[in-house]
Amino acid sequence: MKHIAVLFVCMGNICRSPLAEGVLTHLAHDEGMSRQITVDSAGTGSWHAGDAPDPRSIDVARQHGIDISRQRARQVKPADFETFDLILAMDEDNLARLLQSSPERHRHKIHLFMAYAAGRRDNVPDPYYGAEDGFLGVYNMLLAGCRSLLEKIELDRAS
Incomplete structure (x- = not known):
């Protein structure tokens, strides 16, 4: 399998995208694919740059054996469009912000996560202003999506 670099993107890079990064990294490790996949996350906004993930994201990840506490939020930068093979x-x-800010030659790399991973045009809801159970729901959605994504990556890269 060839190497692939995946970037997950949400608004502030403290809830959904760091959790997705942790989930895919964990699944890739469990499947023995850590060397074939680079995973990162970023936000379209910069207001949380340098911050750790939301404590509720850290907690839900930890409950499932995933440590995302050392991640730090960052904003998407122009070099990301060159570096990453897949921007979700x-x-x-x-998605609209990414497409607007990306060079045209890299727009083929940018997709809605659930549409690309699972074939469903679903948004991963932002749990930031809700209760803790919203983070568990997001985790479960990301887990299912990342499992599908990993299978898709394996199939795409094997061919």
Whole structure:
């Protein structure tokens, strides 16, 4: 299998995208694919740059054996469009922002996460302003999506 670099993107890079990064990294490790996949996350906004993930994201990840506490939020930068093979937005708003800010030659890399991974045009809801159970729901959605994504990556890279 060839190497692939995946970037998950949400608004502030403290809830959904760091959780997705942790889930895919964990699944890739469990499947023995850590050397074939580079995973990172970023936000379209910069207001949380340098911050750790939301404590509720850290907690839900930890409950499932995943440590995302050392991640730090960052904003998408122009070099990301060159570096990453696959850039996956958590929702339609961030997808639009990515498409607007990316060079045209790299737009083929940018997709809505659930549409690309699972064939469903679903947004991963932002749990930030909700209760803790929203983070568990997002985790479960990301887990299912990342499992599908990993299978898709394996199939695409094997061919």
